[in-house]
Amino acid sequence: MAIRHDGLTVDWLGYATVRIETPDGTVVYLDPGRYGVLTGEWRPDTEGVEHPPARDYDARDGDVVCVTHVHHYDPDGIRRVAREDATLVVFEGIDVRDTERDVERPADLPYDRIEVGTEDETVAAGVPMWTVPAYNHPDGPNVRSDGTPVHPEGFGCGFLLSAGGTRVFWPGDTDVLDGHAELEVSLFLPSIARNFTMDRHDAAALAESMDPDLVLPIHYNTFGALEADSAAFAADVAGRGVPVVLDER
Secondary structure, eight states: OOEEETTEEEEEEETTEEEEEOTTSOEEEESOOOTTTTBTOOOOSSTTOOOOOOOBOOOOOEEEEEEOSGGGOOHHHHHHHEEEEEEEEEETTOOGGGSSSOOOOGGGSSSEEEEEOSSOEEEETTEEEEEEEEOOOTTSSOBOTTSOBSSOTTSEEEEEEEETTEEEEEOOSOOOOTTGGGSOOSEEOOBOOSSSSOOHHHHHHHHHHHOOSEEOOBSOSSSGGGOOOHHHHHHHHHHTTOOBOOOOO
């Protein structure tokens, strides 16, 4: 189902894929694809989890496509959502050698491309946007067996968009960082996965500090390591006095 907020139409299509349409018809996608969510092949690891159902999605209506880091970089997913004249806004540190998947480089895709760092400002198809750092704390829970962060500093970014004048924040794959709570945000799209990113408890606390107009969680229940109790998250956020909605079928 589509979520409507402040003139925007917002759809969580699975994993980290979000479609945002502004009142003037501009369409922005965040981190499209991976794990079969756009090809109709996604299946839950655990019976009973809630997740947008996979579909054979091939809209090709996106004016802007934003990609936060290599884990969310999916050239096939980009092709399924991007118009021929779309602008691809990609984190500059995406290196296809950092993945075992056989994928094309962003530079080889047939779209206008803007590369961004962790603290940049740009405009794509009339949509102003800012990037913010996205990483796991070295002394936090999201580290590998050798003690290195799953997402080290400089590995990716988050996006703050002014979509139709409404500020939308997708922090990317990250723990809660200093500065997040100071951002002016109307629609907050947090990950609530139990691994790799902020979990539902940290995301709820950040929502309370940030005080957005609406919270819509994404990036959960795609596979076992990302399982999360979305109903408990929603109850937690609502109990803190922040409006929250779930985009689940």
